[in-house]
Amino acid sequence: MRQIRFPWGTALLAVILLAVPLSPGQDSTVEVYNLRHFTHPNFTRIVVDVGTLREYAPMESRDPGSIYVDIFQARLNPIVREEAIPSKCDYINLIRISQKSPGTVRVTADVDFSRIRRYQVYHVFDPFRIVIDIYPQEREAGPSLSPTAEKTPQPPQPAKSGYSMARQLGLGIKTVIIDPGHGGIDPGCLDPSGLKEKDLTLDISLRVKALLKANTKLDVILTRESDIFVPLENRTVVANQKKADLFVSIHVNAFPDKKRRGIESFYLNFSSDPNVNATAARENATTTKTIGQMDKIIRKIVQNSKIIESKELAEQIQLNLVKYLSRQYSDIKNLGTRGGPFWTLIGCEMPSILVEVSHISNAPEAQRLKTEGYRQQVARGIYEGILAYMQSLGKG
Template structure:
């Protein structure tokens, strides 16, 4: 039996100190920061690892308890500084890597913050001084110079950058995010005189290709800080007369190895493309007679639904032509399911307006209004790619639309331009760049270079996955016209920027008519104010619904002919 004296002492202990092991909900950020400052001033306290780890745990706890904290980047920046201090105190490489990862997390999650360039510089300093990882240091300093030319770290980063050797394939140096990059998919295409293999990854990686000659030649590619996704088979049989099979396995703790077992080889090329990041391998040579198919064959691996590229081509083979061709679907059963995509989200805020309006917030609200009105007006099912503030990769958005067998895909965005006076509405659909001007538009919209756009052959089978380019063009036209017509009676200075086309990555891979709608320029003061208005958001949604209804009407007319 517990004595009264013991019970009273226990109550006093809980009252004064709280329950042992419980989270201290009253712990404020200011108090944690003050304790951190006290720690860095005491050389004696710095020698004890637990003092650093306590600060880190308290910051993690505060972040969990305050997910909407106004200055959340300060939490993670202080956490990175704490790991940084521990790394110097312990001299442990693992602590230095954690500090570097923490700084890069701040830079990647809060690119518009004044702490972003400081975080990049500090990560570079760690890479250079403690980790002797000069390529990673070069990459981080380069990001400061290129992305933050007006920041307070620019001059220091520029000076440090000049003192480092330029690494080979500098633009391919992996950015450390605390976890491995992932191989999402392996694909191949068998042409008349070469086989092309593409490795789709969720992030950039450092890689190196090597050739083993002999009776049974092998070409292998090592990828640092990478892992194989669950959908990638360890062995993929090809047997097209050039390439026997593709094998994927872990080589050591740092590297994944992709091996191409060859019949024979005359030459090979390996290069990378961005947005989304992928490594392209061309195996060049004369095929052995054992090859079963003489027509070019396009395959996506692993095999997916009937709407996969391979499925489309098998159902509609080209008879007399070598060039790839994906015919339009002959029958249309109407619009039953629409996927609405709210652009950006989570760690990707999208464009940010002069008054700090974030594109991701505007597009989410507008997407919900659009979904509601589409259900009401078209009596169809509507699904959102995201219904809250979460990050989605570009390819996952159209992959979801494909998975649910959507009839339409509509991606909502807010435009931006360095020229604050730029304004207006425009709608995009996916297509090849027809001329130099169109290529320039695609390069600018994708954030890539003209040279990368010129590698369109490398993503040809991505583009051909969209068997509805003509319908996408028609849908884009109806939506654009409806927006201009619907908004002009209510607002002055509604500018029709028209319908545009090009290889825009957010639309890649969709197997249904798909469009990207730029609802206004968030960089323009007047239009930023409109984007923040629920009335404007609802009117844009209503106009898009009218455009979709007009498009549906044209489908019915075509079906009756």
């Protein structure tokens, strides 16, 4: 492993070495079957669908400017379009993919480095894919009111002091994304009776949507409305494209310890708590080893993310879930609000949280999850949490 240090101070793992065991005579190449890209107001994401774990090496050249990634033991499926010009993006001229040599596929983004603030290359599992996020230089929001004003953005202050970014800017909430965890080929966690996390999360999400639609003027968008598979990073893409103001991902937890039960809410952060990392690893469909690699990425991201607002949103949802469930059910356990390394929250440009509404692995909680009444009360708690958060912004 070696590290490249880019001129703007971003360190990136340059060669990701992943052991791929092979039997003699076996075709070692995988087919790269898709290249996707999306441009948001704040960044462009390029996703290469590889399907199976492969080594890759991100590199760059300055003249002409390009960022490229070589994927080894790979061949390009002939149906993949080899060139694409991203629209609404003045810092990437062309995205290209080609068979560089018999065993190597190269993805290239021709860029104007003077317009780029930073970029990062990382991978996601299930199915394996390589992601390139490219962030343009900050654009001037408008003429500065005070010529002596600091150009460097000040770090957000804790929400309780009344100085968080959303409060300073008086931002209202118009669009809420509800993200039902898992779906399609990914059932999430299961219990022996056939209860599936993906069905519970969709049911609860639809109930939250119904409550919000009936009682507020908010636009409510679900990342899926049926039993389909949506890759984790696409959920963020939906949220960013819709310029959503809040992102709430709904999940049900499971632990080997069948006695563990309760409700907990998370916002994006690194964590040293093994229980948090075990939950995140399961939700990311990875091992806890990958969590170590994610730490580096997350440490960079959280500096610029809406961490204070996300924490506040998580706390309001946690508080209201426990409050509303306790009105009808005994022994509701509050496991609190914490930071955790969840892929589904990475790249969100708005306050974003993930809530584990109960444990499917705990028999009494699984029993409750089977009833409509409990799921409705869970939805009510999340709904009340969203309202409480909005009211805390003075715009509810």
